Amino acid sequence: MKDIGLGLEMMLYGIGTTFLILILFYFVVKLLVKLFPEK
């Protein structure tokens, strides 16, 4: 059962970090497209 606790913790951190990084990428893309629009 100790491992299940670890698994849940890993799920929380794993999904959280994956979302966090991809949300950061979202803002990076938004910023890049704004700063360097196609002329």
Added chain:
Amino acid sequence: MFIVGGALIYLAIKKDFEPMLLLPIGFGAILTNLPVIEGIPSIAGPEGVLGILKSAGITTELFPALIFIAVGAMVDFEPLLKMPSMLFFGAAAQFGIFMTLLFALLLGFDINDAAAIGIIGAADGPTSIFVANKFSPKYFGAISVAAYSYMALVPLIQPPVIKLLTTKKERMIRMEYRDVKVSKTVKILFPILVTIIAGIIAPISVTLVGLLMFGNLIKESGVLERLSKSAQNELSNLVTLLLGITIGSTMHASEFLRKETLMILALGLFAFIFDTAGGVLFAKFLNLFVKKKYNPMVGAAGISAFPMSARVIQKLAKEEDPTNFVLMQAVSANVAGQIGSIIAGSVIVALLSKGGF
């Protein structure tokens, strides 16, 4: 094991299931299980050709790393740069990885093995190989075979899950597509910035993300056409060839023919089902808050199996409404899934590498 190897070769040739990988894996499995005569080194032993390839290419993680350069040179991030909100689906569709990890723990696997099994849900062969080699060498063969086999089965796995979780009305939702032009500067800066951000947040991701983005930068730079083509063709073909047969060489009967292999194959299927469900349910969740609704099926394309998943989604959308066109959105989500799977894989490696986790 001759039957297992033969079955993989059959699936590759007759059913066209990931033939580039399953055929060499199947033949490698046959080679490694041939009887060994005393005094003559086995082909898969430490002194045999396949053993040497394993030490040089898999244990060192060189093969998956090189594959990432090739994939990077092949992938086109433009659809994603046009619709960056699809990145959220690339994260949500990694849900299966973590659900499978939990189920694997419940079935009695330890945390390292469970994480390596869960990563089958990345729907990304090289990431699975990378993680399995690091944390679960004893199940390496089973995990690799499951990862590649289920990728080929995406057209069979995803539709029933999507239909179960969505209504006909939801599947008919039309999504607006604006053909925004993306400048070359953005295409060049994107791989560089992604590498820097991922490298700072999860330094261990540099091998995966960094090399993927390096391959992409070669392509987008526009000045290294020869190198880009070499990465897309020669490098990709050569490493895939050696990778497949080397994976096969790890499938020795004593390690492959056990009940855990069947459990891993079942958990792999489970991972793909929950990936699909994660993407669909997240799209439905977003629809509670946004004015312009997402077609929930597009969420399911957030897995890394490119471009199969996007095609499956478009086919399903067309079945419901022949004039509905969601391919571009699904392709964007699919490309996001390629990034999401690598990030999720890197996060798992980072969490497990810290020891505590």
